[in-house]
Amino acid sequence: MLKTYIIIGWRNLLRNKTFSLINLMGLAIGLGCFLLITLYIADEWSFDRFHEKADRIFRVQSHIRWGGQESSMVATPDLLGPAMKKDYPAVETYARICIQQNRKLIRKGNDYITEDNTAYADSTFFDVFSFPAIAGDTHTALNAPQTVVISASAARKYFGSTDVAGRALDIKEAEKIVPYKVTAVIKDMPANSHLRFDLLFSMKSLNYNWGSAGNYNFYTYFLLRPGADPQVFQRNLRQYIVNYLIPELHAFGIHNITDFEKAGNVATLSLMPLTDIHLHSNLPDEISPAGSIQYVYIFSAVALFILLIACINFMNLTTAHSAGRSKEVGIRKVLGTARKELMGQFLTESTFMAILSLIMAIGLTYLALPLFNQITDKTIDFSRLFSWQLLPRLLLLPFVVGLLAGSYPAFFLSGFKPVEVLKGKLRMGAKSAGLRSALVVFQFATAVFLIIGTLVVYQQLRFIQNRNPGFSKEQVLTIHNAYVLGNQIGAFKKEMLVSADVKSATASSYLPIAGSWRNNLNINGENTSAAGNSFNIQKWGIDDDYLATLGIELAAGRNFRTGSPADSQSVIINETAAKILGYKEPIGRKVYSTEDDGIHTYTIIGMVKDFNFESMHQAIGPLCFKLSNWQSNELLLKINGASSEQVINKAAALWQTMAPGMPFDYGFLDQSFNNMYRAELRVQQIAMIFSILAITIACLGIFGLATFMAAQRAREISIRKVLGASVSGITQMLNRDFIRLVCIAFVMAAPFAGWAMNKWLESFAFRIHLSWWMFAAAGATTLLIALCTVSFQSVKAALTNPLKNLHAE
Structure with missing residues (x-):
């Protein structure tokens, strides 16, 4: 019987080629869209699930309200991991990651290559995460300082082979070349991991002021013991605040957690499962760009709706073509064919059409996937469609679609009255x-x-x-790794400013785009430290050309003057900071900062208009500038639009003269802005x-x-x-x-x-x-x-x- 149904369906398909092609293409396009979005969603859900102990790995997140200013972040203090491991048996181990100082210059022959996908990691990193080794022992690889674990791609890039355990990478650090021993080579970290590093340096190589509970610069991951309850363990994180953070706040008149909270302050730590990070974290300082569960839900709904639209098409096109099948139905009914048999035939035909459409949809998916990957910035492989997770669903899909799309036409066609259709009177009721x-x-x-x-x-x-945004982002050439120029950075600026095509130049590590350096300072408007009068503010080190180069407007006061001794203890604040301080006329007023070496006093010499120095997802926060001659990562040149190529060529030639062998890496500020x-x-x-x-x-x-x-x-x-x-x-x-x-x-x-x-x-x-x-x-x-x-x-x-x-x- 089934064979007969299929033969009849095939003959009808060939007899009505135009109708069949339209019907098949409509369903195939809908199924193709459904398959593409399914691949996208499956990829988003797969993030970080490949780790053997993924269900026991949790990352800590921080939420702080201090002086009325709130901030939520992924970063935690360096002290958190060791303290919790010591105090709570539920912690099997921990691993910290630090991406400060992550841009490295690595020597290859006589030249240097810039590496950004680097981090410092604890020796326990590979006890927590499952990144298979190709060479060396990852469990001991980061035990000693000046050691590094590299990916297979990095090994081939620098050595031409992956069997390189024991060899050394030469890293430029300030004025020195430091050899780092390659202790292990791992497979490239998968694209569906929120950790994507090519070089992992031993945490013991990091130059850092260790042991502080108030400096938030580390990503901390806990591996809990089997059977440990994450909710119970999370409650213990409050005790960490009591035991380790509160003692560091005695200078602010805070002696216990009650004093801290009475002043309206909040400090909480929470756990996030490793497998939730990619889709459920909306914090700005993620290691890699996060996805969004909101978009997954939206695209899931879109996929379902498009599939339903395609099924509806099938219904409408089939019923529209019903007049051509009405006499066939009438004759078969006269000959004794039962209605359920007619419904079986039409459902079989619709399923057969769905199978053909699915085959066409798979072909369309194969052709469209490269473009789809380009748009979504993914590397989804077509073979993923036939993985053990998706293949059963793929095989079931045409039967579900066939039943869904064919149920109404089958019910409708099988309901024709023989007498009416044989007389050529095909009528439809209002209900249909x-x-x-x-x-x-x-x-x-x-x-x-x-x-x-x-x-x-x-x-x-x-x-x-x-x-x-409050600053000029157009025609600003950004030269990276400016610190390699050392004390020649001033000479580089001066030489570039000789050209009429360069309007101004500045050097700073702090830029109003995501991924740039950030530094917090705790300040107050009184010469005393108290829980209620302090707040956190961004502190950026700049030179006296920064404001002019980026077109940041002064609302009051003046700019810095290089060489002025008084300006070394001065700051320029933004309008938001002035409002928080309560200064209507801030020029000449003092602000005080409690730092590691005591209380510092700064004089406000200028106030800039508010500008967006973070993504527009966030409100403008308080910001201050401080005159700094510290080595800068970025050199910015404001240029004439028509002369960008000439300026780049001149800068590249001058760079090779002043920093021979160092990579000349550049971009434009507006491109970095749009990348956010x-x-x-x-x-x-x-x-x-x-x-x-x-x-x-x-x-x-x-x-x-x-x-x-x-x-x-x-x-x-x-x-x-x-x-x-x-x-x-x-x-x-x-x-x-x-x-x-x-x-x-x-x-x-x-x-x-x-x-x-x-x-x-x-x-x-x-x-x-x-x-x-x-x-x-x-x-x-x-x-x-x-x-x-x-x-x-x-x-x-x-x-x-x-x-x-x-x-x-």
Whole structure:
């Protein structure tokens, strides 16, 4: 019986090639979108799950409110790991990672190569994480100072082989070349890991002021013992605050946790499971760019909706083509075929069509995956589709889709009355028409939602890119690793400023972009330290050309003057810092800072206007500048737009003269600024692509419904034409119903889209406001596309010779 059903289905497919191709392509596109998004979601969920002890690994996060200023961060004190291991048996071991001083210059022959994917790690790192070794013993590899574990890629890059345990890498540190012994080589860290390092240096090589409970510079991971309850252990983290942090706050008049909390301060530590980090962490100082569980939910919904749209298409196209199968059904019923057998045949045919569509969808996925990887910044392999996690679902998919898409056509076709269909009278009740209309409304409601979402994301990104952040980011050339110039950095600046193409130059490690150096200072406006009058502020070391080069405006006071002894104990603050201090006229006022060597007094000589020195997801916080001649990582040149190539060439030649063998690595500040919003840009691109595909699939569905309605009303149209109706009048009559459906879809989708996009915009401190025109544009676009699709079939029906339809009467 099944064989017979398949043969009949195949013959019908070949007999109606155009209809079958449209039906197959609609379903294949929907399935292809579903498969691509499934691969994306599977990749996002797989992060950090490959570690053998992943279920027992937890990272600590910090939340602090001090002096009314709140901050949440991934960083923790260096003391946390050793203290908790000593005090609590639930800790099997811990591992700390430090990415300070992570940019390394490594000698290869006579030249140096810049490495950014580096970190310092405890010797216990490989006891916690599962990164297989190719050479050497990872469990002892980081026990001694001046040792390093490298990835297979790094080993081939520097030595041409992975069998390099025992050899040395030469690292430039200040003015010295320090050899680091390669003690182990590991496989490259997977792309689905939030840890992606090529070189791991022993923590014992890090020059650091160890043992502080108040300096937050380390990523701390705990491996709990089997059976340990993470919730119980997390409560012990409060005791760490009591035992180790509070004693360091005695200078602020705080002697116990009660004093600390009475002053309105908060310090908490919380555990995050390793497998939750990628999708559930929204903190700004992640080791690698995090994903978002919100986007996973959004794309899951999009995948489901597009699949449903494709299934709805199948229903509408199949019922639209029902007139061609009605006599077949009538004859088979007269010959005694039961309705359940007819339903079985049609469900088999729909499943057969779903299998063919899936084969086409797999081919489309294979072709589209490279572009999809490029857009999403992933390296998903096509073979992942046939992994043991996804293959069972893939095999089940056509049967689910076949049942879902074919159930209504099977019920509808098998319900034809033999007498009516054999007389050529195919009638449909209002209930069936209502169901099909509801399905079309759902299709276009989804399309409207996606269009509105795409418009809002686009406008928000455009707002970020066009909004004045308070500094000049255009035509600023950034030269990295400027510290290798040593005391020649001033001479480099002076030589570059000789060129008329260079307007100004500055050297600093602190830039208003993500990933730049950051440093906190605790200050107050009184010459006493107390729990209620201090707050944390960003402290950036700059030279006297920094403000002019970046176009940061002074609201009051003056800039630094190099060579002025008084300015070495002066600061320039931003407007937010002045508000927190309560200084309406801050110039000449004092601020006090409790530092490791005592209380420092600084005089405010200037106040800059607030500018966005972090992502626009965050509000502008307090900031101060201090004159610094310390070695800088970045050298910035403000240049004329048309002369960038000449300036780069001159800088490269001068660099090779002053720092021979050192890599000349550069970029532009506006590019780094835009990189902060890569995740949002990817969402916009993905949303736009799937919006277009959803509309395309929906148009196929509405084309099917238009075909069906034209067939149902063929005699009515013919009679109207005989009575003098015009082609335009008939076209308008047929289009009226579809205009109504699109309007209903818009009314349903617009409020939900507005709510969803408002929730998304809440993640930005600086954001657009939803405007009526965004909704109007989405509705008008959807309506125009629907009318163009329907009008083709409507005009065709209106132009048909009425005698053709009335001849049988």
